Amino acid sequence: xxxxxxxxxxxxxxxxxxxxxxxxxxxxxxxxxxxxxxxxxxxxxxxxxxxxxxxxxxxxxxxxxxxxxxxxxxxxxxxxxxxxxxxxxxxxxxxxxxxxxxxxxxxxxxxxxxxxxxxxxxxxxxxxxxxxxxxxxxxxxxxxxxxxxxxxxxxxxxxxxxxxxxxxxxxxxxxxxxxxxxxxxxxxxxxxxxxxxxxxxxxxxxxxxxxxxxxxxxxxxxxxxxxxxxxxxxxxxxxxxxxxxxxxxxxxxxxxxxxxxxxxxxxxxxxxxxxxxxxxxxxxxxxxxxxxxxxxxxxxxxxxxxxxxxxxxxxxxxxxxxxxxxxxxxxxxxxxxxxxxxxxxxxxxxxxxxxxxxxxxxxxxxxxxxxxxxxxxxxxxxxxxxxxxxxxxxxxxxxxxxxxxxxxxxxxxxxxxxxxxx
Numbered sequence: 001x002x003x004x005x006x007x008x009x010x011x012x013x014x015x016x017x018x019x020x021x022x023x024x025x026x027x028x029x030x031x032x033x034x035x036x037x038x039x040x041x042x043x044x045x046x047x048x049x050x051x052x053x054x055x056x057x058x059x060x061x062x063x064x065x066x067x068x069x070x071x072x073x074x075x076x077x078x079x080x081x082x083x084x085x086x087x088x089x090x091x092x093x094x095x096x097x098x099x100x101x102x103x104x105x106x107x108x109x110x111x112x113x114x115x116x117x118x119x120x121x122x123x124x125x126x127x128x129x130x131x132x133x134x135x136x137x138x139x140x141x142x143x144x145x146x147x148x149x150x151x152x153x154x155x156x157x158x159x160x161x162x163x164x165x166x167x168x169x170x171x172x173x174x175x176x177x178x179x180x181x182x183x184x185x186x187x188x189x190x191x192x193x194x195x196x197x198x199x200x201x202x203x204x205x206x207x208x209x210x211x212x213x214x215x216x217x218x219x220x221x222x223x224x225x226x227x228x229x230x231x232x233x234x235x236x237x238x239x240x241x242x243x244x245x246x247x248x249x250x251x252x253x254x255x256x257x258x259x260x261x262x263x264x265x266x267x268x269x270x271x272x273x274x275x276x277x278x279x280x281x282x283x284x285x286x287x288x289x290x291x292x293x294x295x296x297x298x299x300x301x302x303x304x305x306x307x308x309x310x311x312x313x314x315x316x317x318x319x320x321x322x323x324x325x326x327x328x329x330x331x332x333x334x335x336x337x338x339x340x341x342x343x344x345x346x347x348x349x350x351x352x353x354x355x356x357x358x359x360x361x362x363x364x365x366x367x368x369x370x371x372x373x374x375x376x377x378x379x380x381x382x383x384x385x386x387x388x389x390x391x392x393x394x395x396x397x398x399x400x401x402x403x404x405x406x407x408x409x410x411x412x413x414x415x416x417x418x419x420x421x422x
Contacts, residue, residue: 219347
């Protein structure tokens with residue numbers, strides 16, 4: 001079962017009595033459907049296409065061996081949020097994760113949370129905030145991860161994976177710790193920004209008193225693609241990025257570089273992955289005053305076609321020795337890193353200005369890998385002399401263990417880690 005297998009399409013459900021006063025919204029009916037979004041939901045296929053004519057109506061399957069939002073065809077928008085856990089009650093935390101799973105199952109299918117934004121008890125807040133009413137699923141995916149600090153809670157210290165390491169300090173970075181780390185994270189990706197924001201907003205509301213948002217990031221303009229036939233997107237420097245990214249239709253490379261295997265340990269992570277998130281500030285104004293030749297030398301590709309130095313087409317095999325020794329493509333290439341390969345799902349961001357008239361803009365870098373030590377750390381160390389460092393700076397950082405997918409309607413996020421038998 002893959003993270004992009006076909007979603008279930010259900011018919012509209014009839015009216016039901018309010019049960020919040022007895023068992024809370026999490027006990028409401030959870031049959032997948034498109035009633036709250038209005039109309040039928042198209043089915044997402046493994047290649048990212050839809051059986052409907054409206055891509056906004058496509059729903060990505062929530063259940064599967066792996067979480068959606070990793071190898072899934074990359075959507076246009078991102079809302080990423082890291083949370084601090086505020087409760088020391090393990091049972092309460094587990095209950096929240098089950099409620100989050102129930103909400104995520106509905107939202108990714110285009111349904112409202114619980115009993116919806118209206119029609120319930122007038123004396124109680126609605127189960128859903130309502131801003132996504134009338135909007136289609138827009139290929140929403142929700143992906144959860146657990147940070148190193150979570151394993152200091154609930155007696156989980158001996159369950160922290162060896163591959164979930166604290167990142168070393170890299171040259172030139174200037175990390176804002178208030179915008180780094182976190183006990184857990186949720187990555188919401190969708191083709192409609194309001195759908196992604198609605199998802200994070202409702203999870204934060206459901207978790208009130210048990211978790212609190214530590215930091216969050218909005219993103220637009222995907223900078224990598226996991227769909228081989230899609231046009232390679234461009235970053236804010238105007239260059240194509242992610243030409244050699246792992247595709248969601250390459251099970252061999254995914255198994256080798258992304259998914260945690262049975263022998264990798266621990267058992268609860270089998271089928272999962274490890275996420276590295278880095279907020280990279282781009283010095284836009286400096287770059288915009290740089291000559292085209294220097295820009296192309298920095299990347300090791302031409303700006304128009306995206307072809308490697310000395311080649312004609314973007315996907316031509318690069319001749320690394322033809323590039324300058326500090327060219328980004330040369331240093332980041334697997335051949336320069338002992339074969340190390342990561343799956344990227346980065347997004348551009350612009351967060352206004354910095355008070356000095358400069359754009360606060362850049363890349364929110366997201367990478368998934370089988371082992372952080374053999375993936376991101378190895379590549380990033382090799383990028384210490386990258387010519388691109390003159391124009392960028394890493395300003396926030398986080399790592400998370402992303403557990404396997406939710407198997408069925410009885411399963412929930414984190415069950416492999418937090419069940420009593422685990």
